[in-house]
Amino acid sequence: xxxxxxxxxxxxxxxxxxxxxxxxxxxxxxxxxxxxxxxxxxxxxxxxxxxxxxxxxxxxxxxxxxxxxxxxxxxxxxxxxxxxxxxxxxxxxxxxxxxxxxxxxxxxxxxxxxxxxxxxxxxxxxxxxxxxxxxxxxxxxxxxxxxxxxxxxxxxxxxxxxxxxxxxxxxxxxxxxxxxxxxxxxxxxxxxxxxxxxxxxxxxxxxxxxxxxxxxxxxxxxxxxxxxxxxxxxxxxxxxxxxxxxxxxxxxxxxxxxxxxxxxxxxxxxxxxxxxxxxxxxxxxxxxxxxxxxxxxxxxxxxxxxxxxxxxxxxxxxxxxxxxxxxxxxx
Amino acid sequence: xxxxxxxxxxxxxxxxxxxxxxxxxxxxxxxxxxxxxxxxxxxxxxxxxxxxxxxxxxxxxxxxxxxxxxxxxxxxxxxxxxxxxxxxxxxxxxxxxxxxxxxxxxxxxxxxxxxxxxxxxxxxxxxxxxxxxxxxxxxxxxxxxxxxxxxxxxxxxxxxxxxxxxxxxxxxxxxxxxxxxxxxxxxxxxxxxxxxxxxxxxxxxxxxxxxxxxxxxxxxxxxxxxxxxxxxxxxxxxxxxxxxxxxxxxxxxxxxxxxxxxxxxxxxxxxxxxxxxxxxxxxxxxxxxxxxxxxxxxxxxxxxxxxxxxxxxxxxxxxxxxxxxxxxxxx
DNA sequence: AACTATATATGAAACGTTATATGAAATTAT
DNA sequence: ATAATTTCATATAACGTTTCATATATAGTT
Numbered sequence: 001x002x003x004x005x006x007x008x009x010x011x012x013x014x015x016x017x018x019x020x021x022x023x024x025x026x027x028x029x030x031x032x033x034x035x036x037x038x039x040x041x042x043x044x045x046x047x048x049x050x051x052x053x054x055x056x057x058x059x060x061x062x063x064x065x066x067x068x069x070x071x072x073x074x075x076x077x078x079x080x081x082x083x084x085x086x087x088x089x090x091x092x093x094x095x096x097x098x099x100x101x102x103x104x105x106x107x108x109x110x111x112x113x114x115x116x117x118x119x120x121x122x123x124x125x126x127x128x129x130x131x132x133x134x135x136x137x138x139x140x141x142x143x144x145x146x147x148x149x150x151x152x153x154x155x156x157x158x159x160x161x162x163x164x165x166x167x168x169x170x171x172x173x174x175x176x177x178x179x180x181x182x183x184x185x186x187x188x189x190x191x192x193x194x195x196x197x198x199x200x201x202x203x204x205x206x207x208x209x210x211x212x213x214x215x216x217x218x219x220x221x222x223x224x225x226x227x228x229x230x231x232x233x234x235x236x237x238x239x240x241x242x243x244x245x246x247x248x249x250x251x252x253x254x255x256x257x258x259x260x261x262x263x264x265x266x267x268x269x270x271x272x273x274x275x276x277x278x279x280x281x282x283x284x285x286x287x288x289x290x291x292x293x294x295x296x297x298x299x300x301x302x303x304x305x306x307x308x309x310x311x312x313x314x315x316x317x318x319x320x321x322x323x324x325x326x327x328x329x330x331x
Numbered sequence: 332x333x334x335x336x337x338x339x340x341x342x343x344x345x346x347x348x349x350x351x352x353x354x355x356x357x358x359x360x361x362x363x364x365x366x367x368x369x370x371x372x373x374x375x376x377x378x379x380x381x382x383x384x385x386x387x388x389x390x391x392x393x394x395x396x397x398x399x400x401x402x403x404x405x406x407x408x409x410x411x412x413x414x415x416x417x418x419x420x421x422x423x424x425x426x427x428x429x430x431x432x433x434x435x436x437x438x439x440x441x442x443x444x445x446x447x448x449x450x451x452x453x454x455x456x457x458x459x460x461x462x463x464x465x466x467x468x469x470x471x472x473x474x475x476x477x478x479x480x481x482x483x484x485x486x487x488x489x490x491x492x493x494x495x496x497x498x499x500x501x502x503x504x505x506x507x508x509x510x511x512x513x514x515x516x517x518x519x520x521x522x523x524x525x526x527x528x529x530x531x532x533x534x535x536x537x538x539x540x541x542x543x544x545x546x547x548x549x550x551x552x553x554x555x556x557x558x559x560x561x562x563x564x565x566x567x568x569x570x571x572x573x574x575x576x577x578x579x580x581x582x583x584x585x586x587x588x589x590x591x592x593x594x595x596x597x598x599x600x601x602x603x604x605x606x607x608x609x610x611x612x613x614x615x616x617x618x619x620x621x622x623x624x625x626x627x628x629x630x631x632x633x634x635x636x637x638x639x640x641x642x643x644x645x646x647x648x649x650x651x652x653x654x655x656x657x658x659x660x661x662x
Numbered sequence: 663a664a665c666t667a668t669a670t671a672t673g674a675a676a677c678g679t680t681a682t683a684t685g686a687a688a689t690t691a692t
Numbered sequence: 693a694t695a696a697t698t699t700c701a702t703a704t705a706a707c708g709t710t711t712c713a714t715a716t717a718t719a720g721t722t
Contacts, residue, residue: 007393007468009678020702025680034700049466051448055395056678058386059707062338066429073415075609080411084404087432096449098397099430101418117382118427135380137338246608276607276614277577278406283607340708351672356710365670387708390677 008048017044028052058119067302068098068115070108070125077274078245078289079126082143085295086124093303095121105129122302128186141302143294145188149312152301154294155189157315161287162196163203165241165269168285168320170204172267172327174239177201177208180225180251181243183215190243193271193287197241209237218247222254230258235266245270248284252325268325282323290316339379348375359383389450398633399429399446401439401456408605409576409620410457413474416626417455424634426452436460453633459517472633474625476519480643483632485625486520488646492618493527494534496572496600499616499651501535503598503658505570508532508539511556511582512574514546521574524602524618528572540568549578553585561589566597576601579615583656599656613654621647 010024017024017040026033027041044050058064067090071079087097098120100111105128112134115123122139134140134151142153162179169177179197194210201208213221229236235255242248248270252262262268263285273288275281282288293316301310322328341355348355348371357364358372375381389395398421402410418428429451431442439460446454446469453470465471465482473484493510500508510528525541532539544552560567566586573579579601583593593599594616604619606612613619624647632641653659 011678021678022680022682022703023701026701029680032700037701051444053390053678054449055386055389056707057680059384059390059677059709060679060681062707064386073609074405074418075412075415077408077411077608080408080414081406083411083414083430084406084432087405087430088434091432096445097430099414099418099428101415101422103419113382114427118385249607249611274607276408276580276605278404280580342708352709353673353711354671357671360710363670368671384708387677388710390679390707391709391711393677 007053008050009053010050012048013041013044013050016048017041062119064119064121065094066096066098066118066120067299068100068111068118068120068123068125070100070102070111070115070123070127072102072126072128074099074101076246077276078272078291081274081291082126082295085292086298088292089295089299093299095299095303102127108132124298124302128188130187139302141298143298144190145186146313152310152312152314153189154297154301154314154316156289156294156318158189158192158318159196159199160315161271161289161318162193162198162241163200164196164318164320165193165271165287166197166200166204166206166208168269168326169239169241169267170200170206172239174237174267175206176237177206177239177241178229178237179208179210179241179243180213180247181211182213182218182221182247185212190271193241193243206239218250219254222251223258226251226254226258226260230260233259235260238266240266240268242268242270245272245274245282245284245286248286248325252284262325263327267327269320270323270325273321282321285323285326286321287318288321289318338384339381340384341381343379344372344375344381347379348372393450395450395452396425397427397429397449397451398630399431399442399449399451399454399456401431401433401442401446401454401458403433403457403459405430405432407577408607409603409622412605412622413457413626416623417629419623420626420630424630426630426634433458439463455629455633459519461518470633472629474629475521476517477644483641483643483645484520485628485632485645485647487620487625487649489520489523489649490527490530491646492602492620492649493524493529493572494531495527495649495651496524496602496618497528497531497535497537497539499600499657500570500572500598501531501537503570505568505598506537507568508537508570508572509560509568510539510541510572510574511544511578512542513544513549513552513578516543521602524574537570549581550585553582554589557582557585557589557591561591564590566591569597571597571599573599573601576603576605576613576615576617579617579656583615593656594658598658600651601654601656604652613652616654616657617652618649619652620649 010021013024014021019037023037024041027038069086071083074080074083090097102108108127108129109132116135116138124141126143140151142151144155146153179194248268252268255262260266270284270286273286297314341352344355345352350368354368355372358369400417402414405411405414421428433439436459439458440463447466455472457474471482473482475486477484510525579599583599586593601615601617604617628645
């Protein structure tokens with residue numbers, strides 16, 4: 001006899017209801033079954049508080065309804081938002097989400113292997129490791145990085161976003177602007193922000209400077225960079241476009257510390273569209289990434305059967321939103 | 332013959348290596364086996380690129396190395412941080428994390444059932460639904476809410492935190508302070524912040540007002556509340572303790588909109604310790620919750636075998652950190 | 663050399679499902 | 693009324709592991 005406290009199985013339900021195992025399976029899966037049988041089974045299920053074992057299901061069906069999400073750090077507000085919306089998009093389709101935070105890029109491969117061992121139905125990944133090994137038969141969707149023609153990539157329209165930033169700064173009266181990025185270059189989509197910005201500056205006749213700061217202590221780097229461009233207490237730029245809101249936030253702090261007013265003396269636009277809280281205003285004027293749409297697109301591409309129809313790169317439209325570090329009120 | 336593209340199983344490895352199934356299983360699980368056998372099996376595993384099917388393992392072992400985390404909204408920075416650190420604590424123990432965002436409290440039961448169906452090894456939940464049904468045999472650890480003697484609860488020392496806030500405000504020269512909370516009362520641990528604050532005010536001889544605002548549009552509620560306490564352009568409080576950083580952040584914005592200076596005219600302390608980015612300064616002066624320790628404690632309690640040793644409530648120490656909305660510099 | 667004792671590889675059974683073939687009963691057609 | 697057909701519950705065989713009883717090879721004794 002089964003122990004009193006063991007978890008009930010379909011067999012137990014079948015015995016309780018006095019029907020065959022297969023009949024219980026049908027009822028559980030909503031396959032039509034004789035009225036009297038269905039009622040008896042349903043009663044037994046309720047009585048025993050039966051719940052299907054999805055591991056047995058997964059074993060049988062070779063399908064797990066689970067997707068792994070690889071993200072660098074879900075404490076970062078942009079990634080947190082991405083995780084949240086992907087979670088929502090998956091749950092809408094009754095899929096579960098396994099969250100894998102990749103503290104360093106060595107871990108990425110480890111998690112991909114782990115995810116494959118877990119036999120997830122697919123992986124969505126925002127990764128940095130340039131030579132990841134991904135199994136042929138594990139569906140994969142990349143965010144912000146093209147990984148070959150076999151793997152679809154979803155990203156914001158970073159080029160258009162850069163362009164938009166330049167145009168906005170021009171519209172807001174800037175004449176001499178700077179682009180700021182920090183750290184080593186990776187061959188990923190966000191890099192296109194720079195090219196887009198440059199393009200926008202050229203087409204609007206803005207004089208500009210592209211600057212990639214060393215990957216050191218951000219505050220020191222900023223201070224050094226800004227100091228080089230301050231003459232007689234005046235900054236030689238009247239507009240700055242930062243590759244991320246994080247950078248924008250930090251440089252705004254540095255600027256204010258140097259007694260430069262934002263947006264009066266210099267206007268700053270970031271990229272991402274992060275907020276302190278959901279629903280709060282943005283932390284700076286910014287090019288907002290369409291996170292819910294990115295999430296939905298990733299999930300769509302990942303779960304769609306028709307592999308040949310998967311485009312290699314999907315760019316989603318960005319928007320500009322003022323966040324108090326530009327002077328739209330005064331125009 | 333098996334199809335070329337099907338996933339290899341232990342059986343395939345056994346055939347390839349010319350050994351029995353059980354031998355492969357032993358090698359995979361690190362159980363000692365004859366040297367020559369081990370080598371042959373390892374070679375076959377590499378050749379076929381074999382990976383264990385954890386659903387078959389889970390079915391057999393009735394153990395999944397997966398924990399479900401129920402959180403209201405991982406877009407909120409406090410919850411995002413919690414999710415991140417719990418993820419880390421779980422991964423350290425080779426456990427996977429299934430993330431379940433409960434957009435509304437009706438979903439909580441749904442997710443718990445779903446989590447149980449997944450046969451997770453346990454659930455960590457920060458929930459609001461007062462009458463959740465949790466299976467006896469599913470280990471559960473609650474965050475911030477006591478759910479009976481059978482279910483351990485992990486929380487910050489909210490009472491001490493409230494007290495600390497009052498003491499800090501007193502130390503910083505306040506004489507007339509207010510406590511602010513918004514929305515309907517839930518019987519959860521964070522409510523103790525109020526009692527702690529009141530206690531602190533009494534012991535320090537501060538005159539105080541406890542105010543629970545209606546659960547409406549926060550900005551309107553704040554404006555109404557503050558207007559009632561402004562006479563001749565001066566606020567009748569010189570210190571405010573908010574039950575969360577979110578509230579603190581919002582009220583600071585409202586105060587500044589009403590031409591009241593923070594911290595010069597009124598000092599504000601929040602609770603939680605959130606930041607815009609990991610590593611950034613806090614958004615306000617605040618009582619910081621020890622999120623990594625909370626995470627570690629939850630995981631510890633969840634996975635520990637000795638059920639009788641699980642204490643019903645664990646309170647972890649909080650700390651005070653200035654975030655620019657108090658005047659420590661000027662003392 | 664024959665026998666026991668020990669070590670260790672083997673293979674079948676089980677885990678809880680789902681899918682498929684089987685067969686019994688009910689329905690319809692002749 | 694009987695045969696043909698449909699309907700639908702049943703029983704059985706997978707799915708890929710782990711475990712355990714069994715079989716086999718190896719080493720140790722007399």
